[in-house]
Structure formats: structure tokens, C-alpha cells
Amino acid sequence: MPATPHDQTFSGHVAIVTGAGSGIGRATAVAFAEAGAHVLGVGRRAEPLKETAAAHANIEFLATDVCADGAPVKVVGAAVERWGRLDHLVNNAGATAVMPMAETDKQTIVDLFALNVVAPSLLAREALPHLRRTSGTIVNLSSTYGHRPMAGGAHYAATKAAVEQMTRSWALELAADGVRVNAVAPGPTRTDVMLHAGLTPEAADDMYAYERDRIPTRRIAGAEEIAHWILRMADPAGRHATGQVITVDGGLELI
Ligand SMILES: NC(=O)c1ccc[n+]([C@@H]2O[C@H](COP(=O)([O-])OP(=O)(O)OC[C@H]3O[C@@H](n4cnc5c(N)ncnc54)[C@H](OP(=O)(O)O)[C@@H]3O)[C@@H](O)[C@H]2O)c1
Structure with a gap:
């Protein structure tokens, strides 16, 4: 849900949002900008990032692979050089993979961990001195399947379980x-994530239809609904909450 025009909760703040060219990352970048923050949107492809930046004057972008050597220095440096501070790091860039055990593939595992676990860790390390100065926040993206089993997606689930444990451990360390x-x-959540994982549009539609029937509220979320909770976790008014994983899934985790 976008902020109202009068909600300037993040006025003067600076946020980095990875994976800002599409889906949840784009919705988060726009929501932060509408709430007054300067936003650096990061992703590999410049074109979708340009579209995100066109949505609000407070959004600038950097096209880079967050898994590349030197990327954390480049990303954090770009935000701090532009605006002189950093308040929020949203580790949103991520990928999923359908991979039953019989099809276990080494490179797929390595790539999933590099993007979902290693890159957010190194970005967090680089951001830390700046976040200490601003009493800032890190918001990581997990999944219902970070704490529920996922048949046919064990390694994706394992990366998100790692994200949840990093979240709790870092929260304790940095409190x-x-x-x-x-x-x-x-x-x-309705995004292109399944297409990016190699599914055809028809297979992605089938998967969403199957999931919708299982979700207690019988609906698939829009990206803006997830962005709403990302901003709430970063909101200074919520300063007493740390180390928490908030599941936003229409009750799916409860079944
Ligand atoms: N959609 C869902 O159902 C769902 C459910 C649970 C959790 N999540 C999590 O939510 C987050 C966002 O997912 P989404 O659904 O919005 O997916 P998405 O539309 O596929 O977005 C992922 C974004 O990450 C960027 N990205 C991928 N690899 C990158 C790299 N190496 N360096 C920099 N950027 C990279 C992509 O842009 P480029 O290709 O241009 O780099 C893309 O904009 C992910 O962490 C995902 O695991 C999603």
C-alpha cells in the first residue's frame, strides 16, 4: 500500500533497495520515495531500473550485479556519495529455483546462495558503519518457505532459512x-519471480492458481502489500522491534 501524500515518515532518510527494477523491490523503492526518502535502486539491468526511477524524483539507480566482486563497496559508496548518509538497507534481490532432489545441480545451489545469502551479508557489512551513525535498519527478504518446508525447492527454502537466522543473529549483535x-x-506474491526462475507464463499461472487455493485468505498478494510491511519494519516508530520475521502470506504458514 503506497504511503499517503502526507506521510513523510522517511523524510531526509536514505535507503538502498536491491532488486528495485521489478516486483517487490520496485514497489518498495516507490513507497520509500513517496514517504520522503532518497532511494538508490540496484539491479543488473538498467532499463527496468530506469522505469522504477521514472516513478518518483527521489529514486536514482545503479545497474550492477550485487554478487560481483566489489559490488558492496560500489553500492553503498554510491548512496553515501550522493546523499551523505545511509539509513536503510533492503536486501530484496533474490531468486528461486525449482529443483527436486533427483535434479540437484551444484551450480544452481552455488548461484542461489551467492544471491540470497552471500550478497546480502557483504552488503550489510559494508553498510554497517553508516547504519551505526544513523541508528539505521536492515530489512531482509525471506519467504514463508524460510520456515516451512518446500517440496521441490529445498535449496531455495534453505537460503531463506539462512536469511532468517542471519536476521536474528545480527539483530542480537547490533542491538x-x-x-x-x-x-x-x-x-x-504476483511478480515475475517464477518467470525469472525459468517457468513459462502458463506454468507460473498454474502455480499461482494452486497456491491461491491453499492460502486461507484465497488471494495472491500484490507487490505493494509486501512493500507496506518492509516500510513498517524500517519505520523509526517501530524502533522496539528487532530480530523479527514478519510473515505476510494470507495465513499460508498456518496450515
Ligand atoms: N514473489 C514471490 O512470490 C516471493 C515470495 C517469497 C519471497 N520472495 C522474495 O522477495 C524478493 C523479491 O522477489 P520478487 O518476487 O520481486 O522477484 P523479481 O521480480 O524476480 O525481482 C528480483 C529482482 O532482483 C534483481 N536481481 C536478481 N539477481 C540480481 C543480482 N545478481 N544483482 C542485482 N540484482 C539482482 C532482478 O533484477 P535484474 O534481473 O535486473 O538483476 C529483479 O529486479 C526475493 O528475495 C524473493 O525471494 C518473493
């Missing part, structure tokens, strides 16, 4: 510094 670390765990 005394005033840096909060939380995670949002979406359930099935």
Missing part, C-alpha cells in the same frame, strides 16, 4: 549499536 535487523517473509 546495542541501535541498528535494527528484521525480515519480511512474503507468501506467493
